[in-house]
Amino acid sequence: MENAYLGAQAVQWFIEIQHRLSKRVILRNLSDEYINLIGGMDVTYLNDFALGVFVVLDRNLNLVSVYYSEKRVTFPYIPGLLAFRELPVLLDCFFQAKKQGQVPDIVFLDGQGIAHPRRLGVASHFGILVNLPTIGVAKKRLYGVCKNAPSLGTPEPLFDRNGDVLGYCYVPKPRTSPLYISPGHLCNPESALKITTKMFRGYKLPEPIRLAHHYTQRLRLEKLKRQE
């Protein structure tokens, strides 16, 4: 028995929370020169458990430390409400790191930032809660449209219905599908793109997220093996 169905009125309640929180999102230029510690987060699932990982890298993209968290999933996956499903483990990982004095200068999350119907994807929501700059890097589109199809290394702006730029669609490597990069909190689309562009090491995903995903899968295999 996994997660329960969410009634239509409950959904509206969570959507209203997002409308209120999105007003607190701050978009501003963020220079990368003072970024020395970088965080990356990812979540995977096993039965009714969410397994979260928070990796910390130095400015040369080398791994500094890894934090883990496991919690029973209570919220169903609903496009647009992903944060409510993943936030419990993400926050748990983050506060473990904080207790060790390892608070990064910026955090990358697997999912959208403001490229979201209410401008509050998981990266924005998390950024508001911990008051840190965040960037969302998603492997699929949720909201917003591009004028042209992106080609290798050429970012295509992602617009909302008013013509505002929400983020960028970007192809980091030949023969791979595009990524959707958008600011979460305390940075703007341009800064998010510029900073993210410096996080690649030849793979499709930027290092903070690639490593977080790597450890998240390893944790999953261990738990799977540990259960049989």
Add this chain to the structure above:
DNA sequence: GCGACAG
């Protein structure tokens, strides 16, 4: 009413 739809 018909699609679209992060992880």
Add this chain to the structure above:
DNA sequence: ATCTTGTCGC
């Protein structure tokens, strides 16, 4: 996200 094998290529 997860369920899943081989296969083409560097």
